[in-house]
Amino acid sequence: MPDxxxxxxxxxxxxxxxxxxxxxxxxxxxxxxxxxDEIHDSVxxxxxxxxxxxxxxxxxxxxxxxxxxxxxxxxLRQVWHRFYEHANKVIYVLDMSNIVSLGSATVAFSRLLxxxxxxxxxxxxxxxxxxxxxxxxxxxxxxxxxxxxxxSRGSGSRLTIMxxxxxxxxxxxxxxxxxx
Ligand SMILES: Nc1nc2c(ncn2[C@@H]2O[C@H](COP(=O)(O)OP(=O)(O)O)[C@@H](O)[C@H]2O)c(=O)[nH]1
Ligand SMILES: [Mg+2]
Numbered sequence: 001m002p003d004x005x006x007x008x009x010x011x012x013x014x015x016x017x018x019x020x021x022x023x024x025x026x027x028x029x030x031x032x033x034x035x036x037d038e039i040h041d042s043v044x045x046x047x048x049x050x051x052x053x054x055x056x057x058x059x060x061x062x063x064x065x066x067x068x069x070x071x072x073x074x075x076l077r078q079v080w081h082r083f084y085e086h087a088n089k090v091i092y093v094l095d096m097s098n099i100v101s102l103g104s105a106t107v108a109f110s111r112l113l114x115x116x117x118x119x120x121x122x123x124x125x126x127x128x129x130x131x132x133x134x135x136x137x138x139x140x141x142x143x144x145x146x147x148x149x150x151x152s153r154g155s156g157s158r159l160t161i162m163x164x165x166x167x168x169x170x171x172x173x174x175x176x177x178x179x180x
Contacts, residue, residue, distance in 0.1 A: 004065045007086050008178055011112065012093035013105050014074040017128040020166035021093060021174070022071050025060060028175055060179060067178050077108065084117035089178065091124045096141055096163070097132035106145045113159070124160045124177050131165035138163050 010018045060067040069091075072083055092112060094105050109125065112118060127141055142148070142161070160177055 006065070006067045006088045006178075008067055008069045008089045008091060009083050009087040010069060010071040010091045010093065011080060011108075012074065012126075013095070013101055013108065015098070016074075016093040016095040016105070017126075017164075017166045018071045018073075018093050020128075021091065021126070021171070022069060024166055024171045025069055025175070028060065028171060060175065062179055065179075069178070081115070081117065084115055087118065087121065089122045089124070090118060091126055091174070091178075093126045093128050094141070095129050096127045096135040096138075097129040099134075099136065102136075102141070102144055109145070120158065122158050122160065122177075124162065124174070126174065127161065127163045128166055130163045131168050 010021055012018050059069065070083065070087075072080060090112060092109050094109070095101065098105075112123065125147075127138055129135055130138075136144070138161075147161070162173060162177070164171070164174065
């Protein structure tokens with residue numbers, strides 16, 4: 001089997017759970033994949049002009065293939081596009097418990113779907129914090145986001161939607177999506 005490295009970009013508004021996902025991936029053992037020590041825990045700092053924001057990396061390895069998972073902070077939203085070209089897949093994390101930010105989260109997500117450099121690339125919409133008492137249901141979130149509308153515009157086949165609790169739930173289905 002040839003060596004392959006798949007780059008997965010983790011995007012989403014601030015506090016949605018991106019770092020929680022990377023932390024869970026770093027701790028992940030079992031299932032179909034195991035954590036790759038060599039790309040485990042590397043943190044790359046961006047130039048100081050963008051303040052304290054950084055990208056975080058986590059890795060998963062299976063045989064000779066590896067998956068590099070990169071979180072880019074939401075305050076860098078203006079430069080997300082720089083990471084699009086090299087990304088093979090995107091995970092967009094959305095906080096189901098934050099009704100106030102749902103509108104802006106939807107706008108950012110719809111921009112991703114129509115992004116030329118991401119065209120045809122698989123996107124996982126992760127509806128996170130399903131454990132929170134005041135979270136909307138999946139159906140409510142998708143209705144408010146008008147996801148059927150996006151799907152009907154041709155992105156349905158590359159769009160996967162999952163609910164998650166990155167604090168309490170299993171991430172097995174997320175890892176399986178990553179390594180398919
Ligand atoms: N209840 C709950 N809290 C979560 C979940 N995922 C993340 N959080 C919390 O939400 C906050 C923001 O998470 P973080 O991963 O730092 O968000 P980021 O800004 O997108 O990287 C932290 O306090 C996390 O512990 C979840 O699934 N459920
Ligand atoms: Mg973070």
